[in-house]
Amino acid sequence: MVSPRANWKGFIKFGEVSCPVALYTAASSSERIAFNTLNRKTGNRVKREFVDSETGNPVERDDQVKGYEIDNGQYIVLEPDEVAAAVPESNKTLNIEAYIPCSQIDTTYFDKPYYLAPDKMGSDAFVLLRDGMKNEKVAAIARTVLFRRMRTLLIRPHGKGLIANTLNFDYEVRSSAKAFEDMPDLKIEGEMLELAEHIIGTKKGSFDASTFDDRYEAAVAELVKAKIEGRSLPKRKAPVASKPSDLLQALRESAGLGAKEAQPKRTAANVNKGAVRQKAAKPVAKPKAAAATRRAG
Amino acid sequence: MAVRPYWKGYLKLSLVTCPVQMMPATSENEKVRFHTLNRQTQNRVVSHYVDSVTGKEVEEEDEVKGYQRGEDEYIILEDEELENVALDSTKTIDISTFTPRDTIEWIWLDTPYYLSPNDPVGQEAFSVIRDAMQSQDMVGISRLVITRRERAVMIEPRGKGIVLWTLRYGDEVRDEETYFEGIGDEKADSDMMPLIQQLIKKQTQDWTPKLVVDPVQDRLLDIINMKKKALKKPSKSTTKAPVSSPTPHNVVNIMDALRKSVAAESRSGK
Numbered sequence: 001m002v003s004p005r006a007n008w009k010g011f012i013k014f015g016e017v018s019c020p021v022a023l024y025t026a027a028s029s030s031e032r033i034a035f036n037t038l039n040r041k042t043g044n045r046v047k048r049e050f051v052d053s054e055t056g057n058p059v060e061r062d063d064q065v066k067g068y069e070i071d072n073g074q075y076i077v078l079e080p081d082e083v084a085a086a087v088p089e090s091n092k093t094l095n096i097e098a099y100i101p102c103s104q105i106d107t108t109y110f111d112k113p114y115y116l117a118p119d120k121m122g123s124d125a126f127v128l129l130r131d132g133m134k135n136e137k138v139a140a141i142a143r144t145v146l147f148r149r150m151r152t153l154l155i156r157p158h159g160k161g162l163i164a165n166t167l168n169f170d171y172e173v174r175s176s177a178k179a180f181e182d183m184p185d186l187k188i189e190g191e192m193l194e195l196a197e198h199i200i201g202t203k204k205g206s207f208d209a210s211t212f213d214d215r216y217e218a219a220v221a222e223l224v225k226a227k228i229e230g231r232s233l234p235k236r237k238a239p240v241a242s243k244p245s246d247l248l249q250a251l252r253e254s255a256g257l258g259a260k261e262a263q264p265k266r267t268a269a270n271v272n273k274g275a276v277r278q279k280a281a282k283p284v285a286k287p288k289a290a291a292a293t294r295r296a297g
Numbered sequence: 298m299a300v301r302p303y304w305k306g307y308l309k310l311s312l313v314t315c316p317v318q319m320m321p322a323t324s325e326n327e328k329v330r331f332h333t334l335n336r337q338t339q340n341r342v343v344s345h346y347v348d349s350v351t352g353k354e355v356e357e358e359d360e361v362k363g364y365q366r367g368e369d370e371y372i373i374l375e376d377e378e379l380e381n382v383a384l385d386s387t388k389t390i391d392i393s394t395f396t397p398r399d400t401i402e403w404i405w406l407d408t409p410y411y412l413s414p415n416d417p418v419g420q421e422a423f424s425v426i427r428d429a430m431q432s433q434d435m436v437g438i439s440r441l442v443i444t445r446r447e448r449a450v451m452i453e454p455r456g457k458g459i460v461l462w463t464l465r466y467g468d469e470v471r472d473e474e475t476y477f478e479g480i481g482d483e484k485a486d487s488d489m490m491p492l493i494q495q496l497i498k499k500q501t502q503d504w505t506p507k508l509v510v511d512p513v514q515d516r517l518l519d520i521i522n523m524k525k526k527a528l529k530k531p532s533k534s535t536t537k538a539p540v541s542s543p544t545p546h547n548v549v550n551i552m553d554a555l556r557k558s559v560a561a562e563s564r565s566g567k
Contacts, residue, residue, distance in 0.1 A: 004475055015496050015558020017551055024476045026404060027469050032446045038363035038371055039348045039355045045363070045371075046346040046355050050333070053341040064342055067334035068521050075334055076524045078517075086516040097508075099497050104504040108322045108409045108460065115476040123480055125551050131485035132493035138501055141508050150513045156403075161477035163404065169514070170506040171327035179320065179411040180458035186424040196429030199311055205394040207438045209405045209449055210467030216447040219382045224364050224372050233381055239307040239389050241316050242422050251425070254311030 008146060009119055010092035012129070012155075019118060019125035021094070023146075023164060026113040033217045090145035094153065094164070099138040105154065108176070109167040116155060116162040130157045195251040202256070304443065305415055308452075308459075309391040310426050315419025317390070319461060322409035329517050384440075386447055390461070392426070392437040401436060401451055405464045412452065412459040427454045492555040499562040 006022035037046050050059050066083065067075035118126040133140060139156035146153075146166065153164045188196070226233050242250050302318035309315075333342040346355045362379070363371035385391065390412075414423040430437060431454040441450045441463070449464040485493070 014493075015561070016554035017558065024471075026471055026473070027407075027465055028471070030466055030469050032444065034365075035362040035374070035445075036365060036371060037346065037360050038373060039346075040359045040361045040373065041355075042348055042351065043363075043371065043373070044348050044350040046360060047349050048344050049347050050342050050344050052335045052338055053343045055338065055340070059335045059337075059342045063336045064333050065336045066331040067339075067341075068329070068331055070521075070525055075332065075339065076521050076528075077334060077336070077339070078331070078520070078524075082520060083517065086513050086520060088512075096500070099501040100504045100508075101501065106504060107403065107406060107462075109509060110403070110406060110409075113404050115471070115473060117476050117480065124486065127480070127483065128485040128489055128493050128551065132490065132497050135490070136494055136497045136501070138497060150511070152509045158404070159473055159477055160480040160482070161473065165403075167509050168323055169511040170509045171511070171514075172323050172325070173506075174320075174322055174324050174411070176322070176411060176455050176458065176460070179322075180413055180456050183413055183457045184420060185457055186420060188421070188425045188428040192425050193428055193432065196310070196425045197433055200395045200429050200433050200435055203311075203393065203395050204435070205396060206400060207394055207396050207449075207451075209401070209464045210470070212449040212464070212466060214447045214466065215384060215386075216382070216442055216445065219384050219447075220364065220374075220379070223374070223378065223382050224366070227372060227374075227378070233383055235381060236383070236385065236388070239309065239314050241307065241416065241418055242312070242314050244418060244421050247313065247422055247425070250312040254313060 006119070007114065010090075010094065010144070012094040012096070012116070012126070012142070014096040014129055014140070017125050017128075018093070019123070020120060021116055021126065022119040023114040023116055026115045026163060033220060084148070087145060087148060087150055092144070094142040094144050094155070096140045096142050096155070098141045099133070099136070100141060100154075102137050102139055102156070105139060106173075108173050110154075111166040111168050114164045114166075115158075116164040126162075130160075130162055133157050192248060192251060195248075195255045195257070198255045199251070302415070303410070306388045306390065308412065308419075308423065308426065309389050310437075313422050313425070314389075315422035315426075316415040317412055317419065317423065318415040319410045319412050322411050322460065329514050329521075382442075384442055384447060386440040387442040390439045390441050390450065390452070392439045392452070394438040395430070395433070395435040396438060398434055398436050398453065401464070404470055406451075407448075407463040407465045410461045410463075411455075412461045413457075423459075427457075427459055430454050489552055489555060492552070492559060496555060496558050496562065499559070 004024055007025055008023040010021065011018045012021045038044065039046050050061075050064065051057060052059055066078045066080075068078065069075055129140075133155075134157045139154050142153050142155060142164075144151065144153070152167045152169075154167055155162050155164045223233060302320055304319040306317060306319075307314050308317045334340065335342050346360060347353060348355055362374045362376070364374050365371055380387065414420045426437075430452075437452045439450050439452065441448055441461075443450075443463060449466075451462045451464055452459050453462075454460075
């Protein structure tokens, strides 16, 4: 069997202990449906050109250079080697600076996951770090130069190995508190909460992400076919928001209660009822016995 | 601080529907931003589109999506037509399943978004869904068309709002067995476990965004500032930052190294 190619090789170091390790891409992006950009007037494909904003002449790639705007229209030019010099030289070491309780990890910082495994000889130290972190329920923070960029990584036990996740920088993650600051602080209690909990109970299942199917490409192909045949697809009914005054009733009906209530009024909330029943699409979740479990926490 | 919503639609639990908006949880806005210049003229470089046949510039309003049918045959699809694709998941996050939060492994998390009510009319319904998930320690699973793909998404309560994660497709996550098969099944040496746990405890701290500062961005800004000053004064050569490179050594006796590590941590008085 061919052993997989490592994306990075170096050392992991905790305290005075270090051991050789390798990183392997754990997830890649598969392709999405590709559209071409056309010129509506001619139906021809368009292509991108880079031109000088003043002269309008095309600019060769070699002449394109980074500029930082200081005052209106004034730029500081940074040559590629100057930008590269800002990155420290790689010491090829994932030096663990701190451990963080798993319960405190903010997943919105996650960038890309890599499998982290021992490289060649001796995995005693690796196994020790893995099981030590597992027992302490922590993940490790390390910093190193990865692919010519300085990165912070979060390292956590995963099965027999470790996963190292590159993290976004502080300025790249929006504050959730700020994102939600305009919302009123509503706390739901009593019957509404109980009904919603009951509904959740009825929809409880497991989810296997690996079996999910993307229906978008087929739906676009259907759209194209309809267009060629001169048909137009039926307009989808716009969803209707539940009125606050009908919320409790909608919850009761969703929970399977209140169905016997006098006469089912056709409220904004239960207009959607039909849509739920006729939904023929495959459910997202497959009732599978063995669901994957996160092993870090 | 109004950020234009990235997506608008509905969140739906059974018969309860509320209007919501979504924005990416990550942003490039605070990154040091460079423009592309023409080295010869120092002018900005801009990109535009030209017709591949006539070579003439194409106005933005004339740019349209084309679906390729044959080698040189395209079907034009207007955005409004694409909106009407026959999937409810373009506009509605209909929660089909709830599952305990810790059953979705982190490796499936792809891109995070912040989801919030888009209209006062939906605030209570939104809060009901959020609080019920919170009290049950559950996350919701749904489908959502986003960036021209239908994705499995996971929603979880976060403060007053909800974080929505797109989940990776099955073929995007590689099989860990391939990478971990060489590790063997033995557990760590039980004699050393107390020492490593002691070391970990001494170095365990609370999460803080200070752990993810970007020294390179700061250094780039320093270089820019130096150059800015140099514009006024005669130029000084930029010096490369000193490199701290602790040479990793292969430790033969892990036990000794661990004892040294714990002792060092104790001396530092942490």
